[in-house]
Amino acid sequence: MQNYDVIVLGAGINGCGVAENLARAGKQVLLLDKGGVGRGTSSKSSRLIHGGLRYLETGQIHLVHESLHDRQRLVQLYPDLVAYKRFFLPIYKSSPRPGWMIRIGLWMYDLMSGSRSAGKSRTEDVEQFKARFSAFTSENLRSVLSYVDAKTHDQELCRRVADEFQQLGGTVIVHCDVESVVWDESGFQLSSSAGEFSAPILVNATGPWLDEVNEKYGLPAVYGIRKVSGIHLIFDGLVVPELMFMQTREKRIFFIIPEPENNQTLIGTTEREEDCLMGDLHAQEADIQYLLDQVNAYLKPDHQFHRKDVRDIYIGVRPLVRKKGDLSDVSREYKLDLHTKGKTQLLHIFGGKLTTYRSLAEKVVKVLGVRC
Numbered sequence: 001m002q003n004y005d006v007i008v009l010g011a012g013i014n015g016c017g018v019a020e021n022l023a024r025a026g027k028q029v030l031l032l033d034k035g036g037v038g039r040g041t042s043s044k045s046s047r048l049i050h051g052g053l054r055y056l057e058t059g060q061i062h063l064v065h066e067s068l069h070d071r072q073r074l075v076q077l078y079p080d081l082v083a084y085k086r087f088f089l090p091i092y093k094s095s096p097r098p099g100w101m102i103r104i105g106l107w108m109y110d111l112m113s114g115s116r117s118a119g120k121s122r123t124e125d126v127e128q129f130k131a132r133f134s135a136f137t138s139e140n141l142r143s144v145l146s147y148v149d150a151k152t153h154d155q156e157l158c159r160r161v162a163d164e165f166q167q168l169g170g171t172v173i174v175h176c177d178v179e180s181v182v183w184d185e186s187g188f189q190l191s192s193s194a195g196e197f198s199a200p201i202l203v204n205a206t207g208p209w210l211d212e213v214n215e216k217y218g219l220p221a222v223y224g225i226r227k228v229s230g231i232h233l234i235f236d237g238l239v240v241p242e243l244m245f246m247q248t249r250e251k252r253i254f255f256i257i258p259e260p261e262n263n264q265t266l267i268g269t270t271e272r273e274e275d276c277l278m279g280d281l282h283a284q285e286a287d288i289q290y291l292l293d294q295v296n297a298y299l300k301p302d303h304q305f306h307r308k309d310v311r312d313i314y315i316g317v318r319p320l321v322r323k324k325g326d327l328s329d330v331s332r333e334y335k336l337d338l339h340t341k342g343k344t345q346l347l348h349i350f351g352g353k354l355t356t357y358r359s360l361a362e363k364v365v366k367v368l369g370v371r372c
């Protein structure tokens with residue numbers, strides 16, 4: 001039996017961030033994953049480190065504030081991995097939100113971001129936009145706004161945090177199948193394909209697998225996961241020169257994300273409530289067609305995408321938190337769910353975006369710090 005102060009289950013961005021913070025606080029930590037580092041949702045995102053402009057509309061001010069704070073920290077910490085980028089936001093006659101409304105949102109976003117280095121939102125010259133974004137239709141184009149957010153590579157970010165954790169003396173074991181978890185007043189005993197491990201603290205950071213993990217190991221939880229999948233389509237080449245924040249007629253949004261380093265363009269994402277097991281998840285043709293239709297609505301006929309142009313598709317599941325028995329109570333905010341038995345502690349991480357992993361990890365250390 002190998003003994004640790006803390007075992008963290010799940011090496012996605014949240015598990016890696018928590019493990020790194022606990023190691024920094026002087027704890028002996030084991031980070032276990034049944035797959036690889038950052039191979040779950042944390043490699044299936046839109047790759048944005050962002051405040052979440054659209055969360056302003058739903059009044060999730062605290063989330064936007066925390067995300068913008070984390071965005072600034074990440075740009076400073078990992079300048080080679082997280083960089084500010086300008087996002088273009090064209091407004092057409094058919095756009096569901098008028099220009100003035102978006103301008104107010106961007107003004108608030110600038111104010112909340114408070115970072116001088118990020119750059120402010122502005123109104124772009126329409127003629128210049130037409131020349132640079134030549135694949136875009138200019139029919140009924142009213143104005144073009146732009147604002148600044150940040151872009152990363154999600155799985156690389158996870159790997160970087162996991163490397164830092166290991167440099168602090170932490171242990172990472174991947175492709176590890178945990179067969180059983182026994183919890184009593186002396187702590188947790190895990191039996192796995194990589195051996196037997198014990199610790200007085202277990203952190204469950206298995207993202208969208210959380211409910212399945214709790215059921216498998218018989219662990220208690222106050223919340224549940226609402227699984228909302230999202231897909232991205234990958235195309236060869238660069239259809240636009242800069243990142244774009246697009247609106248659909250139904251008031252939903254999607255991003256067009258050029259990646260010059262790979263000479264490819266990402267388009268996403270979608271939202272679909274899933275009730276299958278994570279292992280049975282797959283991208284639906286209806287969602288692929290939806291994204292093609294949405295982007296094509298803005299492209300000139302000779303630049304339109306067809307199903308055969310899709311180079312790759314990836315699907316991820318947002319691990320949104322839901323209070324058990326309450327289907328309507330869903331927000332993008334995360335919840336930390338602590339359970340104790342004697343001096344031992346079980347902490348589940350429900351939710352949590354790529355962007356906010358640092359704030360989340362700091363809170364986890366504080367919550368556990370009561371008994372650390």
Ligand SMILES: Cc1cc2nc3c(=O)[nH]c(=O)nc-3n(C[C@H](O)[C@H](O)[C@H](O)COP(=O)(O)OP(=O)(O)OC[C@H]3O[C@@H](n4cnc5c(N)ncnc54)[C@H](O)[C@@H]3O)c2cc1C
Binds near residue numbers: 014034044050354355
């Ligand atoms: C389509 C989409 C777009 C998104 N875009 C963005 C974005 O642009 N910006 C942003 O900030 N956020 C974004 N998000 C949200 C963000 O990606 C996720 O919230 C975040 O990656 C979740 O990280 P996690 O560590 O909690 O979970 P995960 O990354 O899923 O990690 C969980 C880990 O647990 C492991 N695991 C599962 N079962 C077990 C077990 N029994 N034992 C051991 N390990 C196990 C898995 O292998 C996995 O590695 C997006 C999400 C989606 C779905």
